[in-house]
Amino acid sequence: MLVTWKYRPRQSFVETFDPRARWIFSMLVLFSIIKFWDIRFLLFFFALVMTQYALTKLTWAETKRAWLFILVLVVFIVALNTLFTGRGGSGTVLHGGHVLWRVEWRLFGLSIHPTITVERLWFAMSQIVRMLSISILFFIIPYTMDPRLYGVTFRGLGLPDRFAFSMDLAFRFVPTLARDFSTTLDAQRARGYEVERVEGGLIAQIRKMAPLVVPVTMNAILSGEDIVNAMDLRCFGLRPRTWVHKLEYQRRDYLLIGFGLLLFIAAIVVRNILHVGDFWMPAWALQWAA
Amino acid sequence: MEEKRLWQFGTREVVYAAIGAALYGVFSWVTNFLALPAAGNISLRPAVAIPMFFGVVFGPWVGFLSGFVGNILGDFLSGWGFWWYWDLGNGLMGMIPGLIWLSITSYKAKSAIIKAEIMVVIGAAVGMLVPSLLEIFFSGIDLKTAIAGYWFPAFLSDAVNGLILVPILMVAYDSIAARSGR
Numbered sequence: 001m002l003v004t005w006k007y008r009p010r011q012s013f014v015e016t017f018d019p020r021a022r023w024i025f026s027m028l029v030l031f032s033i034i035k036f037w038d039i040r041f042l043l044f045f046f047a048l049v050m051t052q053y054a055l056t057k058l059t060w061a062e063t064k065r066a067w068l069f070i071l072v073l074v075v076f077i078v079a080l081n082t083l084f085t086g087r088g089g090s091g092t093v094l095h096g097g098h099v100l101w102r103v104e105w106r107l108f109g110l111s112i113h114p115t116i117t118v119e120r121l122w123f124a125m126s127q128i129v130r131m132l133s134i135s136i137l138f139f140i141i142p143y144t145m146d147p148r149l150y151g152v153t154f155r156g157l158g159l160p161d162r163f164a165f166s167m168d169l170a171f172r173f174v175p176t177l178a179r180d181f182s183t184t185l186d187a188q189r190a191r192g193y194e195v196e197r198v199e200g201g202l203i204a205q206i207r208k209m210a211p212l213v214v215p216v217t218m219n220a221i222l223s224g225e226d227i228v229n230a231m232d233l234r235c236f237g238l239r240p241r242t243w244v245h246k247l248e249y250q251r252r253d254y255l256l257i258g259f260g261l262l263l264f265i266a267a268i269v270v271r272n273i274l275h276v277g278d279f280w281m282p283a284w285a286l287q288w289a290a
Numbered sequence: 291m292e293e294k295r296l297w298q299f300g301t302r303e304v305v306y307a308a309i310g311a312a313l314y315g316v317f318s319w320v321t322n323f324l325a326l327p328a329a330g331n332i333s334l335r336p337a338v339a340i341p342m343f344f345g346v347v348f349g350p351w352v353g354f355l356s357g358f359v360g361n362i363l364g365d366f367l368s369g370w371g372f373w374w375y376w377d378l379g380n381g382l383m384g385m386i387p388g389l390i391w392l393s394i395t396s397y398k399a400k401s402a403i404i405k406a407e408i409m410v411v412i413g414a415a416v417g418m419l420v421p422s423l424l425e426i427f428f429s430g431i432d433l434k435t436a437i438a439g440y441w442f443p444a445f446l447s448d449a450v451n452g453l454i455l456v457p458i459l460m461v462a463y464d465s466i467a468a469r470s471g472r
Contacts, residue, residue: 005366005367006366006369006424026369030428030450032361034427037430049388053295063369064369065369066369066370066371069370070371071407075389076439077425077429077435077439077440079441080431080435080438080439081432081435086348094345107415113417126430127320127429127430127431130429130430131429131430134428134429135330135371136327138371138372138373139370139371139372140371141372142322142365142366142371142372143369143370143379146333147366150340162299162304163299163355164305166303166304166305166307166308166311166355166359167303167311167355167359168308169305169308170307170308170309170312170315170359170363170365172308173308173309173311173312174315174316174363174367176312177309177312177313178316178320178369181317181320199411202450203450203454206450206451206454207454207455207458209336209455210455210458212336213317213339213340213455213459214458214459214462216313217313217343217459217462218310218462218463218466220312220313220468221306221309221463221466223309224305224306228301228302228305231301231304232301236301236304237300237301237426252395273444279377279426287395290330
């Protein structure tokens with residue numbers, strides 16, 4: 001079983017930035033997006049993240065799985081939210097509204113009447129744009145950031161040495177443990193183990209995973225002891241650790257962080273001082289209910 | 291022998307956190323594409339037992355990193371991007387069972403298994419509740435959708451998988467624990 005990371009060098013514009021700057025920028029944009037419910041502002045952020053996506057040189061073939069996952073999740077959650085209450089967020093409340101569709105069902109003596117109003121529909125559209133913007137902002141990261149740099153990146157962002165090294169080590173263990181899993185699966189299959197066989201109730205099916213999970217886990221723990229001893233013998237943790245890769249901010253990284261800060265400050269000013277950016281619906285949309 | 295502290299994070303914890311994270315990531319990825327049969331809302335996610343088990347055996351920091359980093363790895367391998375508040379939730383799901391780490395002397399004792407089972411349920415509940423509530427701010431859904439659409443299915447799945455597999459892992463670990471020498 002070959003484990004491959006989604007990342008590969010593409011020489012794209014996005015990859016020229018320091019990973020720390022990219023993380024800081026992404027978090028600043030995230031906290032800017034969540035301040036708005038006005039679809040006009042949300043479309044601006046959507047255009048921004050799509051521009052970032054276009055600059056990554058990712059292809060549809062590489063990312064279609066992620067796109068499908070995000071689209072299914074967003075549509076399901078928005079549909080559920082729209083049918084339930086049509087409201088959401090920390091402050092947006094929609095009462096009444098102009099009815100587009102309403103039906104009444106009786107279920108076990110209870111009356112259920114899902115209602116779609118023009119306002120709920122417009123809110124759902126705003127919500128879809130918002131969720132997609134947030135998802136696209138982050139889903140490009142595993143495709144465009146070298147896994148070897150995660151440890152030094154988070155160390156550079158302030159994570160303690162040991163936590164950052166543990167993260168780095170986890171990435172390095174993945175191919176080894178995937179290979180051990182594959183070996184164990186083949187060995188168990190040779191002994192008549194069939195993981196895909198549908199038999200017994202749910203509890204029996206989960207317990208059937210034990211012949212796979214237990215040997216791989218116990219072997220990994222036993223191997224870990226040798227690694228712990230080797231690290232202790234080399235005085236791990238006695239002084240600050242150095243890293244193979246060294247990250248240095250360039251001018252463009254400061255510009256990227258500056259742009260992110262500008263967006264965030266602008267978002268605060270627009271929302272908290274000018275009180276603009278809350279839920280908005282155009283007057284012509286009310287004609288849908290006519 | 292060195293006295294153990296609940297929140298210690300020495301060389302041993304660094305390595306086992308990394309192993310736990312890698313195991314969780316690999317198992318998550320593998321069980322995704324093996325397309326195992328599921329029943330209703332409870333899906334076959336045996337991988338969630340890993341951060342819970344590592345928390346019980348190696349402490350809360352190991353449990354947290356196993357869940358947090360492991361979920362990142364699983365999502366990266368599956369090509370699903372990065373969802374940091376769900377990574378945080380998985381971290382909490384591993385950390386909470388780790389709070390009983392120091393109180394366990396034998397991993398196959400009935401009392402230890404019962405304590406672990408209780409913490410598995412609490413860990414799954416709290417671990418999935420935090421990101422579900424954060425979705426209210428990020429996705430703009432309301433509380434009912436957060437509970438019914440996110441929290442309940444995730445909690446049920448994680449709790450059932452953890453309740454069944456964590457004791458099995460604990461009993462298996464008890465037989466090798468004496469070999470660690472620490």
